[in-house]
Amino acid sequence: MTRSVIAGTPGVAETPGVSPPGAAGPPAKAPADGGRRRRGQGVAYLFLSPWIVGAVLLTIGPMAASLYLSFTDYDLFSAPTWVGVDNYVTMFAGDERFWHAAWVTTKYVLISVPLKLGLALAVAMLLNRPRRGVGLYRSAFYAPSLLGASVSVALAWRALFSTDGTVDRLLGGVGIDTGGWVDQPQYALLTLVALAAWQFGAPMVIFLAGLKQVPRELYEAAAIDGAGPARRFLSVTLPMLSPVILFNLVLETIHAFQAFTGAFVVSSGRGGPSDSTLLYPLYLYQRGFTDFRMGYASAMAWVLLAVVAILTALVFRSARRWVFYAGEDR
Structure with a gap:
């Protein structure tokens, strides 16, 4: 019988290559993949x-x-x-054009964003139906978004809505005499709204992708229950598209608050007539690069950032009540 000589413990056999209990083994090696990870x-x-x-x-x-x-x-x-907070104090307490620009921008956002999203959803639903040449139609409707609010497009838009322009002549032909929209304070902002709504291609493509993901079984079940087209749209399409609507709503709201090129070109950089197209980014540009008050313009930029951030947070917070995600309990 072999007896162990380690630690004087009898009855434990020594086995070559195996450390007995309690004995310290060789130092552990670092994992081989540690160096590769670094x-x-x-x-x-x-x-x-x-x-x-x-x-x-x-x-x-x-x-x-x-x-x-x-x-x-x-x-x-x-x-x-x-100067500390003097720019912010002057902005909120002593600059009437600042508040006017904020009000004009608010009107622009409240009108253009719902109109643009509504057109995008309507066209997406039409293009979601299988028909010949649907790819060509999708490309045609998306083209304005590729052009964007470029200077050339804004110049063409100004020519269309100017006095004796194409729109003026068409309306005059049916007995509606409004004059050039860009020269009328009550209509000038609508030209910018129309320019924004015309570029509905990007949200349309996103809506179209969302419509492709709506299960057809839901429509079939709703039809069996007697739901008509309007009811299926309200009870099936809108709830299933609510995440896509949220995404488009946030993006288009941010884009609307940043609108500049159209307002600059249509109004020749002045925001006229009578400051009716004085959007916030245009007024920021005037204070920074026309009046050379870059500190004041920087303060305006940070106020705009704060407003957009707060509105975005409020939209996401409200999404808990109207955004539906498949698989979650309500």
């Missing part, structure tokens, strides 16, 4: 470095500089002078 992270950061540098230099850096300038008096030609 090398992989290094490669990932290497490929991400252009984006990181771009984000710091083109986004985070300018935002930080703008935030600093919003507390200064800066005219683009001399060094900024610290």
Whole structure:
């Protein structure tokens, strides 16, 4: 009988290559994949470095500089002078055009966003039906969004709605004499709304993708229960599209608050007539690059950012009541 000599413990056999109980083994080796993981992270950061540098230099850096300038008096030609919150106090308490621009922008957003989304959904439902040449129709309706609110499109829009323009002549032909819309304070903003609604291609494509995901069985079950087209639209289509509606609503609201090119070109950069097209971004441009009050313009930009962030948060908060996700209990 072999007896162990380790720790004086009798009755334990020594086995070559096996450490007895209680004996300290060799140091554990680091996992072989640890080094590979670190090398992989290094490669990932290497490929991400252009984006990181771009984000710091083109986004985070300018935002930080703008935030600093919003507390200064800066005219683009001399060094900024610290004035604290004077720009914000002047903006809210002493600038009537600021409030007018905010009101015009609010009207523009409240009219253009629902109209644009409504047109996009209506056209998407028409294009969702199988028919010959549907791909061509989709491309044609999407084309205005590709052009965007470019200067050339805005110039063409101004010509269409100017005095003795195409729209003026068409309305005059049926006995409606309104004059040039861009020259009438009561109609000028509607030209910008029409320009925004005309570019409904992007939300239309998103709505179309959402409609493709609605199960046909839901429509069939609703039809068996006696639901008509209107009822199926309200009880099936809208609830199933609610996440897509939320997505489009947030994007289009943000885009509407940023509208600038159309208002600048149609009004020749003045926001006229009678400041009826003085959208907030256009007034911000005037204060920064016409009046050379870049500190004041920076403060306006941060107010706009805060307003858009608050509205977006409110929309997401309200989504709990009207957005339906498949599979969740209500």
